[in-house]
Amino acid sequence: IISAPDPAGMERIEARFHGSAFDPHRHDTYAIGVTLRGVQTFRYRGAARLSLPGQVIVLHPDELHDGGAGTEEGLCYRMLYLEPSLMLDCLGGTALPFVRDGVVTDDAFCATLLSALGPLEQELDELFVDDFLAQLMQSLARHAGQPAKPIAGTARRAATLARQYLTENLDRPVRSGE
Template identity: 75%
Template sequence: MPHGLDGEAFQGLGRLCVDAAENCIVPAPRAAGMERIEARFHGNAFDLHRHDTYAIGVTLYGVQRFRYRGQTHQSLAGQIIILHPDELHDGGAGTEDGLRYRMLYLEPSLMLDCLGGGSLPFVGDAVVTDRDLRATLLSALGPLDQELDELFVVDFMTQLMQSLAQHAGQPAKPVAKTAWRAASLARDYLEENVARIVHSDELEAITGLDRYALSRHFRATFSTSPHRFLLMRRLQRARRMIEANEPLAEIAIAAGFSDQSHFNRHFKKAFGVTPGRWSALTRRPSAANV
């Protein structure tokens, strides 16, 4: 019996394909230069074809078998597939148990913007095993039912390109002298605008750095990305509101989250408990019960 990835990482998303025995493809909300899907198949899925994007994905369940660059490959649950643009390939389930995977299609122009010039990485291995790269991919491929925040995409692309360059055998680019002043300006701006969506061009305007350079310098200065920094400020604000006994239903939007499920997911990931559980743990006894 084939093994699958821990279902906790995809809690609530199994219903995207209603019938597990049915072949289906479910697209996610698009971001500029990026497309995400989940697919489930039994038997052959695609004949030989090619596309003009990178295709990078994670096998979630079963065996994914495909022909690529003159060889037959197979990817097991937890492994990563990396296909380059304009390369013929096909795909389907390698066993009768079927196949489930999530795939990210990236336009080369988006990757070049992130690299700031130079050549695109060529990864010789079509199937790789790398827990860190898998975690990076699943950060974008996990929440398929939600749009990706712009600051998240910048951080995600920065980490993804570093991993791909490593697998391509390209030397890591040294970060120039840290632009700590620009990073500090970005941090202050994020703190002042914690409850609303902050766009990358705003940070570019106040720091003078392009979004990918800022992401690298911000991480070098504060050991986190602009996206993660803003997310944690929102969660801390929400936690203070919970401790002040404000209604949970109103906290998500007030703290800058798009909806309740978005808030709940990030809160539990950051603190290990749901907002409701945090409320119960921190609730002060009323005077009548003292």
């Protein structure tokens, strides 16, 4: 297992396994990842699941699951562990999304995840993390069947002001809090 340097509330790993990798257990966090190679098998929410390369795995906090390689070739996956509080900060008062299926096939969702999951040795910049979390929440909400939020006029105005600010400060790093 390879771990990455990460901001508080977020952990990124890459794992490679052969055979039965881990016994039934739970996480206090969301576990959202991508199978990179091989077939990942696991029991989740009372059913056997499998994830192929490019598929997204979404495991909710406190949900019992196990896992392992589905073939002799083993498996490799990258996983993001997210504190629910980080997600709530992005949702503006709406409920945490619940994705019923443990495995999702969605190329855009996969690309969003991989933007943060590789390369693991690279630290994630604060502005990237904020944008990534917003995109991740949109993908999760879509797969949870939650309606998309309309963009308010105030959001368009805020985007215009942000663009102006970024243009005026091209010569230095800008933090998302600014």
